Amino acid sequence: MTTTPIRVLIADDQMMVRQGFTVLLDAEPGIEVVGQAVDGLDALAKVADLAPDVVLMDIRMPGLGGIEATRRLTASPDAAAKVLVLTTFDLDEYVYEALRAGASGFLLKDASAAELAHAVRVVAGGEALLAPAVTKRLIAEFSRVTRSARAPLKGRAGDLTERETEVLALIAQGLSNAEIAERLVVAEQTVKTHVSRILVKLGLRDRTQAAVHAFETGLVRPAGPWTP
Structure with a gap:
């Protein structure tokens, strides 16, 4: 039985980064790099042409940067490609904005081949790449510093049941569905x-x-347990 490989597009203005990631990913079973883009506009065009499952998106690119490209790419309800943003530092101020724009997670450019492949598989599978030790701190910090610039939220936390609020808190801590199920002693x-x-x-x-959303609304507090 054969499975369709995960199709990946790499968008980065540095040729060495694009080529290096291409070599690493093409060596992984079940993953295929279908194209490379040099900036945000090029990425949008190639997503339309190549229909990748995952886009590795550099944040800082000339012309149209990764944040706006991510926002445009994920704006459509029919958008299929998941965005994994690339950054040099785990506290890059732009990473938070990329997450708000619709990215499914972020990856450091010095990631190992195993980490890179894992990130692609996680995002392609519909999960968020949220490492508790890094992403939680990132979201919490930039939630604080951008508090006055937040966009209006579409839904209200009060609409959630007690159990849904608990699940949301665990999502914000970086737990997968399987881990949440184990924690709550329920089926996945x-x-x-x-x-x-x-x-x-x-x-x-x-x-x-x-x-x-959980961090922005205060449902989850960075330094302590969740508070409904």
Whole structure:
């Protein structure tokens, strides 16, 4: 039985980065690099032509940068490609904005081949790449410093049930559906149902935006347990 490989587009203005990631990913089973883009506009055009499953998107590129390219790419309800933003530093101020724009997670450019492949598989599978030790700190910090510049939220936290609020808190801590199921002692399918309802009620696109929402609204406090 053969499975369709995960199709990846790499968008970065540095040729060495593009070529290096291409070599690493093409060596991984079940992953295929279908194209490279040199900036945001090039990435949008190639996404339309090549229909990748995952876009590795550099944040800082000339012309149209990664944040706006991500925002345009994920704006359509029919958008299929997941965006994994690339950054040099784990506290890059632009990473937070990329997550708010619709990216499914972020990856450091010095990631190992194993980390790179894992990130692509996680994002392609519909999960958010939210490492608790790094992404939680990132979201919390830039939620604080950009508090006055937030966009209006589509949904209200009060619409969530107590269990949905608990699941949202665990999403923000970086737990997968399987880990949440184990923590709450419920079936993984039950968790998937809760996640789907959370996204619908809050008008959010994916788990990453749900995590951002949790920190922005104060449902989850960075230094302590979640507070409904």
